[in-house]
Amino acid sequence: METLANLESFVRSAQACSFSGAARRMSLTPAAVSRNVAMLERNIGQRLFQRSTRRLTLTEAGERFLLEVEQHLDGVQAAIAGMTQQQGEPAGVLKVSVAVSFGVDYVLPLLPAFLERYPAVRPDWQFDNRQVDLIAEGYDAAIGGGFELGPGVVARALAPAHIIAVASPAFLRGRKPPADPSGLSAFDCIGLRSTRTGRMRQWLMRNAAGAQVAAQPREHVVVNDPAAACRAAQLGLGVALLPVASALPLLDSGALVRVLPKWHADLGSISIYYANRKLLPAKTRAFVDFAVTHFERQRLAERLAGIPAGAKARAR
Numbered sequence: 001m002e003t004l005a006n007l008e009s010f011v012r013s014a015q016a017c018s019f020s021g022a023a024r025r026m027s028l029t030p031a032a033v034s035r036n037v038a039m040l041e042r043n044i045g046q047r048l049f050q051r052s053t054r055r056l057t058l059t060e061a062g063e064r065f066l067l068e069v070e071q072h073l074d075g076v077q078a079a080i081a082g083m084t085q086q087q088g089e090p091a092g093v094l095k096v097s098v099a100v101s102f103g104v105d106y107v108l109p110l111l112p113a114f115l116e117r118y119p120a121v122r123p124d125w126q127f128d129n130r131q132v133d134l135i136a137e138g139y140d141a142a143i144g145g146g147f148e149l150g151p152g153v154v155a156r157a158l159a160p161a162h163i164i165a166v167a168s169p170a171f172l173r174g175r176k177p178p179a180d181p182s183g184l185s186a187f188d189c190i191g192l193r194s195t196r197t198g199r200m201r202q203w204l205m206r207n208a209a210g211a212q213v214a215a216q217p218r219e220h221v222v223v224n225d226p227a228a229a230c231r232a233a234q235l236g237l238g239v240a241l242l243p244v245a246s247a248l249p250l251l252d253s254g255a256l257v258r259v260l261p262k263w264h265a266d267l268g269s270i271s272i273y274y275a276n277r278k279l280l281p282a283k284t285r286a287f288v289d290f291a292v293t294h295f296e297r298q299r300l301a302e303r304l305a306g307i308p309a310g311a312k313a314r315a316r
Contacts, residue, residue, distance in 0.1 A: 003036075004073075004076065005036055006036045006037070006039055006040040006043075007040065007069055007073055008026065008036075008073060009022060009026070009028075009032075009033045009036035009037050009040070010036070010037050010040050010048060010062075010065070010066075010069070011066065011069060011070050011073050012025050012026055012033070012138075013033060013037055013049070013056055014048075014049075014056070014058055014062065014066050014070075015136070016136065017055045017056050017057075018055055018056055019033045019034045019037070019056070021136070021137075024137055024138060025136065025137055025138025026138060037049065044065075046059075046061040046062075046065070047059055047061065047062075048061060048062035048065060049062055089120060089282070090118045090120065090121050090281075090282040090283040090285075090286040090287075091118075091120035091121060091282070091283060092120075092121065092122065092281070092283050093122050093123075093124050094121050094122065094123050094124065094125075094140050094141075094283050094284070094287055095124045095125075095126070095138060095139050095140050096123065096124075096125045096126070096139065096140060096141050096142065096143070096287070097125075097126045097128055097132045097134075097137075097139050097141075097142040097143075097144075098125065098126075098127060098128075098142065098143045098144065099127070099128070099129050099143070099144045100127045100128065100129055100227070101225075101226060101227045101245075101246055102143070102144070102243075102245050102246075102270070103125070103127050103143065104127065105245065105249065106245060106300065107143055107291070108125075110290065110291065110294040111123060113290075113294075114286075114287065114290050117286075117290070118283070118286055121283050121286070121287075126139075129195055129225070130195070130196075131144070131146070131147055131148070131196070133150065134150070134153050134273055134274070134275065135150065135151075135152055135153065135275060140274065140275075140281065140283065140284045140287070141272055141273060141274045141284060141287055141288060141291075142272070142273045142274075143158070143270070143271070143272050143273070143291070144270065144271070144273075145161040145267055145268060145269065145270045145271065146161070146267060146268060147271070147273050149273075152275055152276050153273055153274070153275060153276060154273070154274065154275075154276040155269075155271040155272065155273045156271060156272050156288065156292060157269040157270070157271050158269070158270050158271055158272055158291065158292065158295045158300070158301065159245075159269070159270045159295060159300050159301040159303075159304040159305075160244075160266070160268075160269060160270070160301065160304060160305050160306070161243060161245075161266075161267040161268050161269055161270050161304075162243070162244050162264045162265065162266060162267070162304065162305055162306030162307070163203055163205075163241050163242065163243060163244075163264060163265035163266075163267060163306065164241070164242065164244055164247065164258055164260070164263075164264050164265075164306045165181070165184065165205075165215070165239055165240070165241050165258065165259040165260045165263070166230075166233055166239070166240055166242055166247045166250075166251065166256040166257065166258055166259060167187075167233055167236075167238065167239045167240070167256065167257065167259050168233060168234055168235070168236045168255065168256060168257075169254070169257055170236050171233075171236040171237075171238065171239070172257065172259070175187070177259060177260075178259065178260060180213045180260070180263065181203075181205040181213040181214065181215035181216075181260060181263055182213050182214065182215070182216060184215050184216065184217045184218070184239060184259075184260075185216045185217065185218055186218070187217070187218065187238065187239045187259075188218060188220035188221075188237070188238035188239070189217030189218055189219055189220060189238045189239045189240070189241070190219070190220065190221045190222075190223065190229045190232045190233055190237055190238045190239065190240040190241075191217065191219035191221070191222040191223070192222075192223065192224070192226065192229050192240070192241065192242075193222055193223070193224040194224070195224050195225070200219070200222070201241070202214070202215075203215045203241050203265040204265060205260070205263040205264060205265045206263065206264065206265070206266065207262045207263050207264075208262065208307055213263070215241060215265070217239065217241065220237065220238045221237050221238060226242055226243055226246040227246060229242055229246075230242055230246045230247055230250060230256075233247075233256055234250060234255050234256060239259050241265070243267075244264075244303075244304045244305065244306050245270070245304050248303065248304065263306075264305075264306025264307060265306075266306075270304070272288055272291050272292070274288055
């Protein structure tokens with residue numbers, strides 16, 4: 001009788017075309033995955049992969065075997081997850097991807113209370129500014145903004161992803177504030193380059209009344225990370241167009257101030273992403289619900305909005 005670990009190692013390696021890709025998804029080492037597959041091949045007396053230094057390729061026998069076991073493996077894992085749910089005790093490794101700065105400032109603080117409630121869960125969190133492939137890379141959940149919803153992935157909004165203009169009080173001293181976003185062309189600004197496309201970010205800003213004006217900043221310094229742009233603004237290098245989440249601690253302390261208090265750009269939502277499964281593992285369901293409740297109790301959706309409190313009502 002084959003072990004579930006051997007079968008999953010084979011299926012995930014076939015899906016990723018590498019032991020390394022399967023290892024990331026299963027939270028194992030590539031050597032462990034390779035050993036599991038070798039044991040499976042020895043037990044059934046068939047070579048399932050052609051191995052090269054670049055990638056794995058299924059043999060003819062491997063292709064037939066994958067067709068036989070792939071769907072059954074998912075069904076067995078769903079059944080196990082369902083039994084865990086029925087026991088009501090979330091447990092196991094919880095693999096989560098979250099953006100570096102946002103994760104450290106807003107998501108990591110919920111972890112002590114979460115672990116106190118669910119001590120059998122073991123967090124394995126990856127702090128990364130790239131968009132991960134939730135299913136292929138084996139993540140239980142991801143938190144961020146602007147993710148493309150692939151097949152089998154759903155999202156629950158946590159807070160708005162708004163962009164605002166900020167600068168240090170020293171930089172603004174003696175300068176006349178711009179009347180609207182088009183006036184930023186007269187200021188030295190800190191440009192933000194997209195890590196995904198390599199292009200300079202362009203923002204269409206709006207106010208509570210619904211007016212829209214393009215911000216056309218004069219880039220004086222260019223960086224590719226919101227935390228770096230935030231620090232550059234704090235150092236007085238210019239006006240930065242930043243996510244509220246990045247700027248909020250410095251706005252609260254007075255180290256930065258808003259340059260256009262009535263204007264913001266809207267990038268959609270900061271959301272928590274997870275697989276759309278009928279039987280979601282109890283650890284994942286517990287984390288999703290805990291994160292949503294945490295954001296609600298901390299009123300983070302309100303705090304991370306680029307629209308001043310009461311502005312919408314006044315606009316009407």
